[in-house]
Amino acid sequence: MSTEMKTLCPSANHKEVDAVLFAVVGGTPERPDVAYLDQTQPITDEILQLAGEVDPTEVFRFAAPCATTGCQHFNGEQSSCQLAAKVVTLVPMAVAKLAPCAIRSTCRWWQQEGVAGCQRCPQVVTLNYAPSEAMRTAATEHLSP
Template sequence: MDNINTNKTTLCPSARPEIADSVVFGLITGTVTEPSVAYLKQPIPVTDELMAKASPVTPTEIFRTAAACAAKGCQHFDSKDCRLAVQIVEKLPAVTEKLPPCSIRRDCRWWQQEGKAACMRCPQVITDNYNPSELIHQVGTPKAN
């Protein structure tokens, strides 16, 4: 399990689990109105068996997954930066006072780009949030390049 998908790969911490070589690095906890991410000590490879265990909900309702950053292939990328990370740092309040114990940090696009400020907001980011606040909805909506 060492070095799962982390050998010199920049990881998107909000990737879809269907992407090749994706890993689960957190579990969604908290409430419907205030979800939070509980970080795993080690990332777990996404498998068909793991995704089946998520049923009847979607995997991204209960897992935070990471995969290789798609860069220019992503709707949030502006040819240089991840605009989602920028929006998260600019608009969301910090939800922790210390760095969460994240197993993908050294390879994380958000960490590399925005540093500690992104990490302090990351626990409130849910990939498929079907009950987002207006602010979360605004932050997650891709901006036209």
């Protein structure tokens, strides 16, 4: 990634341009728990192979420059990520105390939602086949204006 500070999406796909690895998903499918890396890592074939036979976005969290209007979750009129807003509105806190995070200073969710976004982040899995009802609603339904 260039030295220019870009706002990062914390729920990106590893195939995005300038994507980096920033966390590993643990826990269970019903209760995921993200562990954050001390530093972001470039995406390599070796890292992707660690996912085994599952999609890397099931077991890793990747960040990439926010696509803004190129993303289904971005509201151009409000210049905001609706996924972050819905997660904060609909999903209960996962933690009260924030863990150190290598992307926090450039994270769209942090910039937009502050502590509330980070308190829910440890339970976010980009590709989740068993999301909670709240997480499913946050990912698929639009907020009322």
